Amino acid sequence: MAKKNIKILGSGPTGSLLALNLASKDCNVILIEPLEEKDLLSKDKGYAITQSSRRIFEKFGLWELIEKSAYGFTTLSIMDQEISSSVIVRANDLKKLNDKQINLGWVIDHRDLMKILLDSINSNRYINKFKVDSTDDKTFDFVLAADGRDSSSRKKWKIRYFKKFYNQRCISFKAILKGAPQKRAYEIFRHEGPLALLPLKNCTYQVIWFSSIADTQQKLSLSDDELLNRLSLILPDKIIAEKVVGAISNYSVAKAFALPKLTNIRKLIIGDSAHSFHPVGGQGLNSCIRDVYEIGEILNNLENKSNLYRKFIHLNYFLKRSNDIISLIFFTDFLIKLFSNKIKVTYPLRNFIFYFLRKIKFIRSNVFSLMTDSIKRYKLDN
Numbered sequence: 001m002a003k004k005n006i007k008i009l010g011s012g013p014t015g016s017l018l019a020l021n022l023a024s025k026d027c028n029v030i031l032i033e034p035l036e037e038k039d040l041l042s043k044d045k046g047y048a049i050t051q052s053s054r055r056i057f058e059k060f061g062l063w064e065l066i067e068k069s070a071y072g073f074t075t076l077s078i079m080d081q082e083i084s085s086s087v088i089v090r091a092n093d094l095k096k097l098n099d100k101q102i103n104l105g106w107v108i109d110h111r112d113l114m115k116i117l118l119d120s121i122n123s124n125r126y127i128n129k130f131k132v133d134s135t136d137d138k139t140f141d142f143v144l145a146a147d148g149r150d151s152s153s154r155k156k157w158k159i160r161y162f163k164k165f166y167n168q169r170c171i172s173f174k175a176i177l178k179g180a181p182q183k184r185a186y187e188i189f190r191h192e193g194p195l196a197l198l199p200l201k202n203c204t205y206q207v208i209w210f211s212s213i214a215d216t217q218q219k220l221s222l223s224d225d226e227l228l229n230r231l232s233l234i235l236p237d238k239i240i241a242e243k244v245v246g247a248i249s250n251y252s253v254a255k256a257f258a259l260p261k262l263t264n265i266r267k268l269i270i271g272d273s274a275h276s277f278h279p280v281g282g283q284g285l286n287s288c289i290r291d292v293y294e295i296g297e298i299l300n301n302l303e304n305k306s307n308l309y310r311k312f313i314h315l316n317y318f319l320k321r322s323n324d325i326i327s328l329i330f331f332t333d334f335l336i337k338l339f340s341n342k343i344k345v346t347y348p349l350r351n352f353i354f355y356f357l358r359k360i361k362f363i364r365s366n367v368f369s370l371m372t373d374s375i376k377r378y379k380l381d382n
């Protein structure tokens with residue numbers, strides 16, 4: 001059986017994982033990435049990893065390495081500071097398919113994740129990396145673009161893309177926080193936007209702090225000490241913010257969705273280049289990992305599939321992924337609309353939601369399972 005020739009544009013987390021997945025499935029991969037490896041590693045970010053991603057990494061044979069670098073958390077505290085309500089989700093709220101897990105989820109530093117992926121790519125003889133693309137698209141069976149939110153491939157291929165920015169922005173940085181219960185992550189809803197605290201090693205947390213565009217701008221002008229003082233004022237559980245570690249980045253946030261182009265049979269966009277939603281709930285990279293898994297499944301054993309199937313691969317992929325993506329866009333949007341305000345008429349519903357999440361394990365477990373297992377359960381038993 002002839003190996004398929006695949007070109008992947010972009011070696012962020014999505015493109016790198018895609019290259020590794022396809023190289024393990026009878027593909028020769030050309031990976032194009034304009035950035036140097038040190039620049040690819042240098043982003044100061046942390047990602048929440050869910051159970052669905054853990055299962056996919058296990059299937060790809062990468063979990064052992066990732067688990068060593070990731071920090072597992074056993075409880076997640078979800079709070080609504082406006083109505084002073086909260087609920088704690090624990091590992092025993094996980095569904096049966098995760099019953100051996102002691103962790104609810106994990107947090108991994110961008111650098112550690114990329115190091116694992118790039119080291120595996122560098123030792124894989126089926127992947128060749130280039131900084132500049134001097135190849136002809138026609139010589140490839142598929143060209144897959146994972147070139148991020150501002151994808152130039154999406155524009156070049158004239159793919160329809162719907163995008164709407166939120167009137168929130170966030171700053172993201174690592175900080176030493178003292179006084180929090182061990183292995184606890186936080187999602188705190190505030191009227192200005194959510195605040196996420198993702199635990200990493202040694203009392204270090206990835207802080208992802210949303211507020212209005214003007215307020216974010218103002219926060220960026222503060223000294224580290226002023227920023228930490230402001231953060232300490234709103235931190236729960238008597239947590240104290242002690243030190244900023246590394247750089248402070250800021251991001252705009254948008255909900256966005258690309259439609260497949262019927263004439264682009266052999267060109268697909270995946271990961272952030274194809275979709276975007278509010279980072280509340282930490283789903284961004286996890287959805288990209290599910291994209292990678294589905295592409296691998298679709299391209300695997302293509303020879304044994306019908307002509308019709310092969311002709312409409314891009315539609316097939318779109319149908320497989322659209323449920324998950326559209327629900328995430330709506331779900332995260334609903335969370336932001338309901339919880340990022342001081343509108344008193346929303347308070348009874350918010351109280352009601354927290355009451356039922358606290359009191360009824362069945363509801364807590366099902367709602368949380370949507371975020372951690374995704375709509376499609378990815379049991380992945382061999």
Ligand SMILES: Cc1cc2nc3c(=O)[nH]c(=O)nc-3n(C[C@H](O)[C@H](O)[C@H](O)COP(=O)(O)OP(=O)(O)OC[C@H]3O[C@@H](n4cnc5c(N)ncnc54)[C@H](O)[C@@H]3O)c2cc1C
Pocket residue numbers: 009010011012013014015032033034035040046047048049146147148149151152153170172208251270271272273279281282283284285286287288
């Ligand atoms: C504040 C914030 C917090 C987040 N928190 C979480 C979280 O907790 N959990 C989570 O799962 N997700 C989170 N996300 C989302 C996550 O960061 C993204 O989903 C993820 O980085 C997307 O990876 P990607 O590889 O698709 O895109 P990118 O990381 O943007 O990578 C794209 C790559 O393509 C390259 N490139 C660009 N143009 C070209 C070209 N023409 N040719 C070739 N290559 C090109 C770029 O150099 C880059 O390396 C968060 C996002 C934000 C903004």
